[in-house]
Amino acid sequence: MDDYAKRSYGEIPVGFGRKPGIVVVDFQTAFTDPAYPLGGAPLVLRAVENTARLLAVARRYGVPVANCNTAYMSAREMPYWKITAVRETFLHDHPSSAFDPRIHDASYDLTVCKKAPSIFFNTGVADYFTKERVDTVIVTGCNTSGCIRASAVDSFSHRYRTIVPEDCVGDIEEQPHRDNLRDIGRRYVDVSDLATVLAYLEDWHRQNAP
Template sequence: MDDYANRSYGEIPVGFGAKPGIVVVDFQVGFTDPRYPLGGAPLVARAVENTARLLEAARGMGVPVATCNTAYMNEREMPYWKITAVRETFLHDHPSVALDPRIYRADYDLAVTKKGPSIFFGTGVADYFAKERVDTVIVTGCNTSGCIRASAIDSFSHRYRTLVPEDCVGDIEEGPHRDNLRDLGRRYVDVTDLATVLGHLEEWRRRNAA
């Protein structure tokens, strides 16, 4: 028996609203390239490939996209990260902070540099989505247990309908990936997948073309 379900957690779906936007969290080469200490996790590699497919379709439909990296001027500017690799490599002049070219299109995407876990914290992404009249946010990126969780909760807190496609987000280990998605899905978001999101976008495109 699932005691959360017995207490009504997860009973009400969030659903898809009037206009979607996509956030792409931290698909910088420091996470996507195995040459770097935090890079090359299999779940992240899968998520990059699936997110690239999602973005290709979404841009063709005119869906707003906001993407971010995490980078700092120096260690003094950083929060109190407990991760040595972040402190040593996530610096503005380090190659690991470049956005992965598979998910970034400079002439289309809003690109911001964040200083904390959430793509919404102190970045202007919410202002951009307000101008675009976005009411539904699709969260992609890494890592599920850290910056995806924080971004999804901030999206919820901004009163967006929030969807997290499981195969478009990734983490270093599968356990935290699954655990955090399960918890987010009980409270704040619809956990879905790439195929379902693509179906939502196509339905949205047809509805607006009519």
């Protein structure tokens, strides 16, 4: 038992609630296409494929989905990013800002462009989930150590039950991916997996089908 566990971190599970919603964070081609400086990390590509499977079921069952990219009109609009590739390519008119078509359905998803790490920051996603009576947020996307962590913390702060399926999020390196999931799992969220979340959606659909 580590020192965190001795001090009761992670003892109480979050659990699934009565109504799910899914957020998809930054699966834009900047991260999913190896042609771009930040693109093509194996954990991110795995997460895209698994998230696509999750979303196919979620949309079939009418689960609310919020999907975001990150883009700016110019460097002048940006916060003080320390990443050259972000400053040079995360622009509205740059092709790397496009959503990966495997995870985006413009006719179904609430689609937002965020300007900060969290999908909830000044985007209206929380308002949408309130209207939809969501109490359980499933967080997918990239990168685990940055925008996923920020979105998960904001989800927790909005009082949602927050679930992060490990195989539906990704990062550039495995170590920060694991470290950040372990840390938010001690404090704010349940770290789960695709199979468990799909089983929850199936059960939720059975209980709520007309």
